[in-house]
Amino acid sequence: MSKAAVRNPDATRQNILQVAFEEILLKGYQGLRVDEVLKQTGFTKGAFYHHFKSKKELGHAVIDEVLKPWIHERWIEPLKQVKDPINDLIKMMNDSRAEINIKELHTGCPLNNLTHEMSPLDESFRVRIVAIWEIWYEALAETFERGQQTGIIRKDVNPHNIARFLIATIEGIIGQCKCYMSDQAFDEAGKCLQDYVKTLRA
Amino acid sequence: MSKAAVRNPDATRQNILQVAFEEILLKGYQGLRVDEVLKQTGFTKGAFYHHFKSKKELGHAVIDEVLKPWIHERWIEPLKQVKDPINDLIKMMNDSRAEINIKELHTGCPLNNLTHEMSPLDESFRVRIVAIWEIWYEALAETFERGQQTGIIRKDVNPHNIARFLIATIEGIIGQCKCYMSDQAFDEAGKCLQDYVKTLRA
């Protein structure tokens, strides 16, 4: 009665998912409070447990319906457009750095945050998270395979190893920035990362 | 009466700290339950709140008195012995890989775990964690500076940048292993990491 004279269940669900995503980003899944999500969205217990049968199912939905599309938009799609892995990836990283604001520095990468918190705690979370890493990993590896075919990347390197290495490094750097609350780590480590990537040129 | 006919307050404190450390490693600080620590140690609320004034203070103590010495023993001291940063560091990593068992794969790096969970949540935790990263960072940078002085490492590279890069990469790789519950990521990314380190030779 107090809210929603007009009903829009899809919007309700999305609203809850979005707020939950940001709460998880800040406080982790364990720190996420259903009541806090309701407070921020203005909905009630009735609405919440109509759309999600438990907090755990909300967590799953956040991963599948928010995190996964986010990674697709942010990484997978752009990677498909890459012609020159070396220059384009360096450019992507520099663009990311320009985009990063203080808030993002404080929160880090949502996928990596969830990885660290949930993968040892709950198998149902872990498998969902691994699936997303795999997508990213394969997309990066394919990018370097294309680079090899077009003669930009050396033929004697392993695209899958490189993909794994780059993902690990990028996430590691973001983690350092998060803890230091400064992008200094990004600049320091970023130089070495660029040096490495350049060694891959044919 | 039921426990400790003979008293040993130091051992009590250490016992609690050690169990808390392992609980945090598995479940995070937010997932840590005081009752669970008491259950595992066999002590009671009375003992706990005699040694620690709050759960938060326990967290601080775990960082200062368990995590910090652990990093010192595992990284800082060995780094002081390094003569050839390239070969010795590669050897240290391979040794680590051999040591890693399934349990450690599941838990990851305690310092990085706490970083991801607590640095956005609580400033008192963040400053303590940053202090430890700094120690590691400086020790690694010094190792490469010595390498430059002895002519093993190229003079045109920046030891601090390398230190930051290596820390980020190592932590990133451990994070991937943790999520995949497999050391495959270690082997894949490790090859690239070795390739990179070798480019630093004078």
Add this chain to the structure above:
DNA sequence: TTAACTACAGACCAACTAGTCTGTCAATTC
């Protein structure tokens, strides 16, 4: 128009959890 169903509202509950408080026995001091 009405019956059935969907999408909520909101009071309520049971379990959990950090922290308190009083009591007691051991260790140290004088």
Add this chain to the structure above:
DNA sequence: GAATTGACAGACTAGTTGGTCTGTAGTTAA
């Protein structure tokens, strides 16, 4: 050896939190 202090034991509490349940208004189909 008596008194003071330190190191606990363990019952208890207040606040939190995920989840339930009943009620109700909007929506849709017949």
